[in-house]
């Protein structure tokens with residue numbers, strides 16, 4: 001079965017038509033040549049834009065689906081309104097996500113006393129938008145203490161008066177939520193998938209193994225079952241968040257590395273080496289401008305990283321490591337320098353975020369062939385705090401255009417931390433404006449990518465990190481037919497905010513349709 005798509009405005013190409021057969025682009029060219037071929041069906045795209053399927057290089061599919069079931073703490077404009085809305089939540093606990101002090105008219109963080117006003121008879125937990133801080137009510141703290149018998153080990157990671165739990169202490173407090181079942185996990189994954197297909201995302205690299213209290217193998221089973229049942233439409237390349245050497249060794253012993261379950265494939269080891277700027281937990285070389293006694297949290301030593309990198313290298317696995325602060329990045333680069341030059345496998349490692357990386361560090365990344373998975377859309381929330389946290393060092397942040405010219409740099413959203421919509425992320429990438437206030441000046445405008453480079457970073461470069469660039473990332477003969485049909489886009493970055501995904505295809509199968517074009521076609 002050959003289907004021809006004509007009157008297509010294929011992004012970055014002079015071609016206006018293509019044929020799909022057996023899930024792949026059979027031919028891409030001019031309509032007059034395409035229509036000379038034997039074809040079974042013609043679909044007229046009426047000059048709409050065709051993009052290669054968007055490929056988000058770092059996000060949390062399970063976290064996204066889980067969040068969709070949570071109370072939306074990002075919506076209320078004040079803490080008072082949040083308390084009133086959250087009181088209406090049903091269930092044996094209230095779990096909220098996405099609050100940010102800048103969004104509240106009170107201009108302060110949520111604290112324990114606010115949450116005690118929501119409920120005293122059941123646990124109430126609220127995640128800050130960065131995900132690195134949880135605020136808990138007294139009931140949750142009491143229950144967690146009952147479960148554990150003691151408070152978290154590291155006193156710097158929690159504050160009982162404020163009800164704050166950061167980094168490792170988050171695990172301590174979320175114990176009160178219990179374990180999701182495999183059916184729960186599958187339901188959340190499918191909910192997230194639906195939203196992404198609507199947004200034109202056809203592939204993701206996703207960090208899911210440590211999102212919930214479920215065992216990592218249960219999460220793998222949930223994905224594998226969905227793939228087996230053909231219900232997993234989106235391509236998932238798992239960034240295996242295994243946290244410790246012993247868990248990584250367990251994973252390797254069980255033979256999970258590089259396993260392929262069809263649309264679900266096992267990818268690199270994922271580690272988090274520091275936290276976030278918002279929570280003052282990103283690890284900096286020099287102290288925070290607004291907290292001269294603090295540098296943030298470093299979660300692995302150089303020696304520990306070295307051992308982990310040696311282990312992945314021996315196992316033929318890549319790594320994708322979270323580093324927001326320049327101190328965290330420096331530690332990773334030092335550890336890499338003693339491992340990577342001797343590597344036997346050709347590796348495709350990446351720094352996830354790389355928000356503070358100065359030009360010398362970017363040069364070291366290039367020399368070690370370490371790429372980056374970056375999120376320009378973070379400017380949406382970070383715009384307001386970068387200067388406060390970093391002072392003059394803000395000139396050395398978000399250097400994504402420089403980075404992309406030096407080393408493979410893929411775009412991503414880290415959703416549910418920020419919205420998953422590729423058009424919003426592309427808008428920020430190409431304009432450097434915060435989506436929360438478009439009148440504000442662009443942030444380091446010279447670090448904006450051209451739209452062409454940005455689309456490439458969202459498709460081909462992501463595919464490179466998933467070791468699939470030979471068949472994903474372009475509208476090109478022989479590649480898998482993963483593509484998006486969009487209306488309202490006129491080639492300018494500004495029009496990205498009005499553009500709408502009308503159809504999404506994976507392997508030539510239409511997996512989302514806002515309005516069917518199929519009826520416009522005729523069967524020959």
Ligand SMILES: [Zn+2]
Pocket residue numbers: 058059060207414
């Ligand atoms: Zn992440």
